[in-house]
Amino acid sequence: MSELTEVNGKGHMVFAERDVVELAETFQTPLFVYNVEKVRKNARAFVEGFKKAGVKAQVAYASKAFSSVAMLQVAKQEGLSLDVVSQGELYTAMKADFPMEKIHLHGNNKSREELKMALDQHIGCIVVDNFHDITLLKELLKDYNGTMDVLIRVTPGIEAHTHDYILTGNEDSKFGFDLKNQAKQAYDQIQQIDQLHLKGLHCHIGSQIFETDGFIMAIKRLYEVLADWYKQDGFEATVLNLGGGFGIRYTDEDKPLPLDDYVLALVKEVTEEADTHGLSLPEIWIEPGRAIVGDTAITLYEIGSKKEIPNMRNYVSVDGGMTDNIRPALYQAKYEAIIANKARAPKTYPCSIAGKCCESGDMLIYDTLLPEVTPGDILAVFSTGAYGYSMASHYNRFAKPAVVFVENEEATLVVKRETYADVIQNDLSYE
Numbered sequence: 001m002s003e004l005t006e007v008n009g010k011g012h013m014v015f016a017e018r019d020v021v022e023l024a025e026t027f028q029t030p031l032f033v034y035n036v037e038k039v040r041k042n043a044r045a046f047v048e049g050f051k052k053a054g055v056k057a058q059v060a061y062a063s064k065a066f067s068s069v070a071m072l073q074v075a076k077q078e079g080l081s082l083d084v085v086s087q088g089e090l091y092t093a094m095k096a097d098f099p100m101e102k103i104h105l106h107g108n109n110k111s112r113e114e115l116k117m118a119l120d121q122h123i124g125c126i127v128v129d130n131f132h133d134i135t136l137l138k139e140l141l142k143d144y145n146g147t148m149d150v151l152i153r154v155t156p157g158i159e160a161h162t163h164d165y166i167l168t169g170n171e172d173s174k175f176g177f178d179l180k181n182q183a184k185q186a187y188d189q190i191q192q193i194d195q196l197h198l199k200g201l202h203c204h205i206g207s208q209i210f211e212t213d214g215f216i217m218a219i220k221r222l223y224e225v226l227a228d229w230y231k232q233d234g235f236e237a238t239v240l241n242l243g244g245g246f247g248i249r250y251t252d253e254d255k256p257l258p259l260d261d262y263v264l265a266l267v268k269e270v271t272e273e274a275d276t277h278g279l280s281l282p283e284i285w286i287e288p289g290r291a292i293v294g295d296t297a298i299t300l301y302e303i304g305s306k307k308e309i310p311n312m313r314n315y316v317s318v319d320g321g322m323t324d325n326i327r328p329a330l331y332q333a334k335y336e337a338i339i340a341n342k343a344r345a346p347k348t349y350p351c352s353i354a355g356k357c358c359e360s361g362d363m364l365i366y367d368t369l370l371p372e373v374t375p376g377d378i379l380a381v382f383s384t385g386a387y388g389y390s391m392a393s394h395y396n397r398f399a400k401p402a403v404v405f406v407e408n409e410e411a412t413l414v415v416k417r418e419t420y421a422d423v424i425q426n427d428l429s430y431e
């Protein structure tokens, strides 16, 4: 992004048509700033892609990427569906007045309470992940008047090209049923429960995926199973959920496809497979998280101390770190950054950017170039919209940052900065 950064007459970085240095002054740092127009643009690329292809679809925002009431309100305005994986995410959706029939519940260890909440709220679909889900649902449905739509989550054994830690689609995964044996057992058990309506299959092959091959291979695998089930009992899937994982640009190394390219590739393959096996075309559901919000936000920090180790490394420290962005520490994720108040200055200072937590691994960026750094400079890190705030922690008893939405040049606080009273709010005295 940095080469595309807009700069105003003061030499300040401009983001979503706002002077970023002014935003930092107004809202303090660390600060997440979202360009809501970009969020809408990403959402529309998927939605319009399916419309253009003339296929029935649901684009479900994977809310774990960034869940807040305001964010879910935007998702609702854009006509997206919603994935939740916990009671907390479902509760947030309720508070955002999200249409319950467009919500899908995931999770590899759904509790009885979570499943009960999903039934009580009449959400749209539960993605069954394991036999325990089926047992619990069977029990809960005894006291429940009505039906629930379900998908069976399978692991098609496809390796998406990404970092191992965030790979969830291969067979050695805690998620889903293996396609060879368990999926059919799950199918048989679900078909015996009248109140469960099996809509089809779900798979999610990984994250930060830059090609369509993995999805295409997964679709082929799913259709081998669907063809068997059709032959055996005439079962036809009405939904095929192909998960999320569409890649975005963090640094120059990342070469994402236009979002509607993924859509077209999925539609083409599903249409061909359905035709080949003489099956009717199902609705296609996808679950982008990162691709909706990842490249729509920046994080602003204030630079403080510096440590220079001759012939080794210069450390520049900021007033946040792994507590607001754990991805570099967790996955060696890479980011780019600039000094927002010196957006035009030549980048002559080689350095690495450290957080302020008590962990040597609390680093945001290794080996980058910045202009000469002075305390008080505002650092802007790009593409922090996904899995940043949502993975924020209170480590070292840091208060979580604020989140601001910018749209039509207007900046609106949508998540307040925590106070230290918030941080200790559940602590009880013991004296």
Ligand SMILES: *Cc1c(COP(=O)(O)O)cnc(C)c1O
Pocket: 062, 064, 065, 083, 106, 168, 204, 206, 207, 208, 243, 244, 245, 246, 287, 288, 289, 290, 291, 386
């Ligand atoms: C995490 C996840 C997603 C979203 O992944 P992104 O990489 O953010 O698009 C979608 N579906 C499931 C089941 C997931 O676990």
